[in-house]
Amino acid sequence: MNLLADLRRRFRIALELLDTGAGEVADMVLPSKDPKFGDYQANCAMPLGKRLGRPPREIAQEIVDRLDVADLCDPPEIAGPGFINLRIKDDWLLKNLSQKVPDQTQLGVVPTEQPRTFVIDFSSPNVAKPMHVGHIRSTVIGDALCRILRQLGHRVISDNHIGDWGTQFGMIIYGYKNFADDQAFEKDTVGELSRLYKLVNQLVEYHVIREKKIPAIEQQIVELAARLEQMHDATELEDPKDRKKADKRHRQAEGQLVELRATLDSLRNHLSAVENDSLLGPLASEHAQIGSAVLAETAALHAGDQTNQSLWDRFLPACLESIDETYQRLNVTFDHALGESFYHDRLAGVVEDLTERGLVRESEGAKCVFLKDDDAPFIVQKKDGAFLYATTDLATVEYRMSEWTPDAMIYVVDHRQSFHFKQLFETVKLWGYGDVQLEHVSFGTVLGEDGRPYKTRSGTAVGLGGLLDEAVERALKIVCENDDARDTPLLSQEQRQTNAERIGIGAIKYADLAHNRTSDYVFSYDKMLAMNGNTAAYMQYSYARVRSIFGKGDIDIDSLRSSGSPLQLTHPSERALALALLQLSETLQRVATDFRPNHLTAYLFELASAYSSFFEHCPVLKAEDAGLRNSRLLLCDLTARTIARGLNLLGIEVVERM
Numbered sequence: 001m002n003l004l005a006d007l008r009r010r011f012r013i014a015l016e017l018l019d020t021g022a023g024e025v026a027d028m029v030l031p032s033k034d035p036k037f038g039d040y041q042a043n044c045a046m047p048l049g050k051r052l053g054r055p056p057r058e059i060a061q062e063i064v065d066r067l068d069v070a071d072l073c074d075p076p077e078i079a080g081p082g083f084i085n086l087r088i089k090d091d092w093l094l095k096n097l098s099q100k101v102p103d104q105t106q107l108g109v110v111p112t113e114q115p116r117t118f119v120i121d122f123s124s125p126n127v128a129k130p131m132h133v134g135h136i137r138s139t140v141i142g143d144a145l146c147r148i149l150r151q152l153g154h155r156v157i158s159d160n161h162i163g164d165w166g167t168q169f170g171m172i173i174y175g176y177k178n179f180a181d182d183q184a185f186e187k188d189t190v191g192e193l194s195r196l197y198k199l200v201n202q203l204v205e206y207h208v209i210r211e212k213k214i215p216a217i218e219q220q221i222v223e224l225a226a227r228l229e230q231m232h233d234a235t236e237l238e239d240p241k242d243r244k245k246a247d248k249r250h251r252q253a254e255g256q257l258v259e260l261r262a263t264l265d266s267l268r269n270h271l272s273a274v275e276n277d278s279l280l281g282p283l284a285s286e287h288a289q290i291g292s293a294v295l296a297e298t299a300a301l302h303a304g305d306q307t308n309q310s311l312w313d314r315f316l317p318a319c320l321e322s323i324d325e326t327y328q329r330l331n332v333t334f335d336h337a338l339g340e341s342f343y344h345d346r347l348a349g350v351v352e353d354l355t356e357r358g359l360v361r362e363s364e365g366a367k368c369v370f371l372k373d374d375d376a377p378f379i380v381q382k383k384d385g386a387f388l389y390a391t392t393d394l395a396t397v398e399y400r401m402s403e404w405t406p407d408a409m410i411y412v413v414d415h416r417q418s419f420h421f422k423q424l425f426e427t428v429k430l431w432g433y434g435d436v437q438l439e440h441v442s443f444g445t446v447l448g449e450d451g452r453p454y455k456t457r458s459g460t461a462v463g464l465g466g467l468l469d470e471a472v473e474r475a476l477k478i479v480c481e482n483d484d485a486r487d488t489p490l491l492s493q494e495q496r497q498t499n500a501e502r503i504g505i506g507a508i509k510y511a512d513l514a515h516n517r518t519s520d521y522v523f524s525y526d527k528m529l530a531m532n533g534n535t536a537a538y539m540q541y542s543y544a545r546v547r548s549i550f551g552k553g554d555i556d557i558d559s560l561r562s563s564g565s566p567l568q569l570t571h572p573s574e575r576a577l578a579l580a581l582l583q584l585s586e587t588l589q590r591v592a593t594d595f596r597p598n599h600l601t602a603y604l605f606e607l608a609s610a611y612s613s614f615f616e617h618c619p620v621l622k623a624e625d626a627g628l629r630n631s632r633l634l635l636c637d638l639t640a641r642t643i644a645r646g647l648n649l650l651g652i653e654v655v656e657r658m
């Protein structure tokens with residue numbers, strides 16, 4: 001049962017009766033922000049009044065006259081300038097809630113009437129390096145979307161588009177050929193590969209800074225200094241207004257100059273740090289051509305070079321094993337993990353096909369698709385014949401379309417790739433895949449307490465494994481403290497560890513999902529592990545608290561569920577809880593519309609708050625009579641199950657004791 005969808009459907013009919021085309025404002029029916037305005041509120045009389053040039057209150061009355069909700073709501077009220085307030089009938093709440101009591105599988109979530117096929121491309125790390133904090137968001141958001149869309153009855157195909165074919169492999173191949181420690185490689189392949197990756201990356205960066213970045217900044221400084229020189233003349237201007245403007249420009253330019261000099265200093269410091277390092281210094285000068293050498297190794301791999309191919313064959317399984325460990329810990333699975341390498345022999349065909357369709361033009365030797373309004377074209381093949389990330393993504397679309405004929409393809413990838421996806425989607429449409437819905441579900445950056453991208457003290461990306469370890473460690477401390485504070489501790493060492501794992505990892509996932517995905521957020525263990533507020537710990541605690549009632553009262557909840565014992569709503573907080581329990585379905589529907597899992601976290605938080613208020617006002621085990629006691633126990637049971645289901649749809653597990 002999807003209450004909101006039902007109300008909107010009924011409004012749409014009433015609105016169309018009033019004025020053809022007016023049905024489109026039916027989506028303005030929303031849950032009320034404040035219970036004093038009823039359970040739901042419709043603001044559609046306002047825009048409609050404007051459109052028809054008549055007072056909105058009059059329009060509201062005409063909508064209400066045509067609205068058929070007598071079985072569902074008390075008579076609608078018109079308030080203020082023309083708001084329509086709706087209060088759901090208690091009978092209706094009771095009837096629908098009772099249907100949820102025995103419904104174990106769907107918990108009242110209605111499967112969609114129009115199931116669609118979604119391909120969800122998420123996580124997709126570049127695997128020659130260990131996973132880091134930057135991979136959390138895509139992995140966690142993508143997994144939650146898969147679970148939610150599946151729960152709604154859609155067909156979901158999850159595909160991890162692993163970066164297993166890019167320059168990072170050129171780096172480890174070069175690293176292996178030049179710097180490998182064979183013993184370390186045998187003992188801990190992934191560890192050795194990440195060391196090689198890091199080493200080569202540092203050396204490449206050293207030369208980029210030395211040969212490209214520093215000269216570019218020096219040039220900018222010279223130019224800016226010359227401009228400043230000229231600007232001095234402007235200080236003698238007659239008109240005070242002009243003088244003021246000139247002054248401002250002067251100050252700005254000076255500010256820029258200071259910044260450029262600071263950047264230059266820090267880059268030079270970086271260079272000297274490398275040069276003075278006893279390991280890096282000599283390597284940096286011995287491997288002066290490392291940048292182009294890495295590209296050459298990558299190109300050789302792509303061209304089928306035997307040695308590089310067999311190195312790749314040796315490296316890849318170790319890389320995959322290491323990311324699988326992380327996925328297991330996160331309890332995230334994929335239907336497919338077709339990495340970039342899977343598409344490499346299809347790339348030439350893609351460019352050929354685009355060319356045959358007249359979509360490709362050459363520009364400075366590169367093959368490009370030119371798109372309206374873009375400054376830069378979508379490059380599909382470089383001058384030297386190499387294919388790009390873009391080409392692989394096109395081949396991937398072609399494959400997915402022919403293999404699974406999806407209705408929608410969702411890419412859960414960070415916002416810095418927005419332009420890539422905009423160009424990809426436009427090209428895909430031109431290519432002839434007009435009907436498929438393409439969505440870039442983008443997200444912001446995980447920040448440290450200082451407001452900058454979250455990094456370790458030494459400035460490198462925070463490894464995902466270590467991040468999870470620390471969350472679990474902190475959770476274990478909380479679990480032990482709570483349990484030790486009991487008269488008789490309840491948890492075995494093993495249970496403490498399992499709980500800590502669920503609470504620690506749940507905290508990280510929930511904190512990520514609870515933020516509006518398009519914003520950045522500050523990563524804080526203290527905040528995410530807090531027992532109060534909109535956190536996983538609070539939700540898990542709420543669940544455990546509800547469940548503890550059954551133990552305390554020695555209640556066999558399974559038989560109570562099947563007993564057919566009727567529900568009652570005797571107190572406003574009891575009614576508010578009932579309404580909240582019935583809103584899971586519409587919440588999931590909202591997530592499926594804009595791919596924002598934070599609707600679900602917000603819902604769970606409201607549900608837990610409604611439960612708290614119910615628990616404060618309505619005695620459960622000590623209810624006045626057996627009938628009311630049973631009804632309240634069933635409400636508790638529904639609350640626990642809804643929280644558990646909601647968390648499960650976010651990829652988070654509950655604990656029985658907290």
Ligand code: ARG
Binds near residue numbers: 163411413
């Ligand atoms: N491997 C890429 C990266 O780390 C993300 C891939 C996203 N998916 C895609 N189909 N392009 O930046």
